[in-house]
Amino acid sequence: MPGNGMNMPLKQHLIDPEICIRCYTCEMTCPIGAIEHDDTNVVVNPDICNSCMDCIPVCPTGSIDEWRVVAKPYSLEDQYGWEELPDQEDLGTDEASTGLEALDAEMAALLAEAHQGAGGKARAPASAAKPAINTYTIGKPAVARVQGNYRLTDDPGHDVRHIILDLEGLPFAVLEGQSIGVIPPGTDAQGRPHLPRLYSISSPRDGERAQYNNLSLTVKREENGLCSNYICDLEKGAELRITGPFGATFLLPGDPEARLLMICTGTGAAPMRAFTMRRQRTVGGKSGGMTMFFGARAPESLPYFGPLSKVPRELLDQHLVYSRHGKKEYVQDRILAERAKVADLLVDPKTHIYICGLRGMEAGVEQALTDIAGSIGQPWTGLRDTMREAGRYHVETY
Ligand code: A2P
Numbered sequence: 001m002p003g004n005g006m007n008m009p010l011k012q013h014l015i016d017p018e019i020c021i022r023c024y025t026c027e028m029t030c031p032i033g034a035i036e037h038d039d040t041n042v043v044v045n046p047d048i049c050n051s052c053m054d055c056i057p058v059c060p061t062g063s064i065d066e067w068r069v070v071a072k073p074y075s076l077e078d079q080y081g082w083e084e085l086p087d088q089e090d091l092g093t094d095e096a097s098t099g100l101e102a103l104d105a106e107m108a109a110l111l112a113e114a115h116q117g118a119g120g121k122a123r124a125p126a127s128a129a130k131p132a133i134n135t136y137t138i139g140k141p142a143v144a145r146v147q148g149n150y151r152l153t154d155d156p157g158h159d160v161r162h163i164i165l166d167l168e169g170l171p172f173a174v175l176e177g178q179s180i181g182v183i184p185p186g187t188d189a190q191g192r193p194h195l196p197r198l199y200s201i202s203s204p205r206d207g208e209r210a211q212y213n214n215l216s217l218t219v220k221r222e223e224n225g226l227c228s229n230y231i232c233d234l235e236k237g238a239e240l241r242i243t244g245p246f247g248a249t250f251l252l253p254g255d256p257e258a259r260l261l262m263i264c265t266g267t268g269a270a271p272m273r274a275f276t277m278r279r280q281r282t283v284g285g286k287s288g289g290m291t292m293f294f295g296a297r298a299p300e301s302l303p304y305f306g307p308l309s310k311v312p313r314e315l316l317d318q319h320l321v322y323s324r325h326g327k328k329e330y331v332q333d334r335i336l337a338e339r340a341k342v343a344d345l346l347v348d349p350k351t352h353i354y355i356c357g358l359r360g361m362e363a364g365v366e367q368a369l370t371d372i373a374g375s376i377g378q379p380w381t382g383l384r385d386t387m388r389e390a391g392r393y394h395v396e397t398y
Contacts, residue, residue, distance in 0.1 A: 009069045013044045016085050018139045019063035026055035026064050041080050046073035057121040060246045062133050123391040125253035132173045141241040142170050146234045154300035159221040161232045167213045175205050176274035177250040181243035184227045196243050197227040202270035204278035218270040250394045256283040259351045263331055265295040268357025269303050285314035292318050293334055298325035332364035339372045352392045359397040
């Protein structure tokens with residue numbers, strides 16, 4: 001913790017329990033084990049945290065970016081007991097305020113570095129619009145109304161839904177690639193309200209229907225999934241509580257000349273649909289182009305199979321790949337089969353890569369890109385780091 005000298009106020013790193021969705025990404029990212037959790041909260045150990053900032057850019061909600069200047073640090077026990085963050089205490093002395101200013105400058109520098117993606121962390125495309133984040137929180141969620149709930153798949157054991165939410169006049173600005181939280185009703189075994197679950201928005205910024213204040217989600221019914229079953233069973237007209245929006249890096253470049261290489265499986269197609277619709281409504285076929293590798297079990301379990309067939313090829317070059325229909329094929333197999341096309345994209349500084357879907361595909365896709373990049377004399381890790389630094393490489397897997 002910086003400023004940990006004698007008689008100095010301390011700047012303590014904390015997590016906002018009202019906004020945190022308990023995804024534990026920060027805990028997994030922290031290189032020194034300073035973050036831990038119990039059944040209630042995710043907390044930062046003041047004795048370990050060295051404010052390295054590695055956890056800041058990976059948090060999908062921004063709840064990680066909380067700081068208090070304290071005379072004595074809040075203990076782990078204090079933090080586990082919180083339902084909301086305490087206000088900044090008034091330290092009140094000249095010494096404290098001098099210390100505060102010095103610490104603020106120090107922290108501002110560290111935070112600026114973290115937000116710029118130091119150490120190769122995710123960055124937004126340079127030409128992306130600036131996203132709104134956390135407009136609605138667990139404490140103050142928005143209430144949306146279900147405008148439509150449509151089944152997207154014909155496979156009986158694989159229920160994926162297109163859910164349209166009407167925001168009914170509420171200001172809820174979103175960008176393609178962002179997510180929202182959905183709060184399932186009821187309480188857990190300890191009687192506490194359920195926490196929100198994150199879902200990618202699958203519609204563009206101006207609405208599922210242009211100029212309507214609505215948005216859509218692509219939700220797969222998971223066996224025993226509390227929130228996915230709740231959403232998939234919602235009837236038209238039902239109200240639900242939502243939070244967000246979240247996500248500040250997996251965004252569409254505003255530059256119409258940018259070329260997009262989109263690699264997804266299953267419901268990972270949601271942001272790709274939003275990107276495609278945005279381009280269709282704004283630049284159409286005159287954009288830099290979009291190439292998609294989309295993996296599903298079979299045509300009947302590929303979300304948006306019908307609508308995709310109507311998207312013009314000059315806007316979206318589609319490679320639909322099936323693992324349980326004919327010869328088993330994964331996205332990485334098709335990427336390798338289309339190596340000339342992919343190599344052409346990899347060497348172009350206007351190319352942005354988006355990977356979204358099953359965590360398991362990441363290794364296979366990386367391997368395929370390593371193979372192709374290597375074969376054209378561009379070692380993949382270097383190329384990937386350059387792309388990430390420039391906000392041109394984006395991964396969201398689960
Ligand atoms: P499979 O499950 O047949 O092995 P969905 O989420 O709709 O089930 O779609 C996910 C798709 O991703 C399926 O076709 C699934 O294939 C495939 N998949 C599973 N594991 C991997 C992996 N390691 N790499 C790429 N694709 C994968």
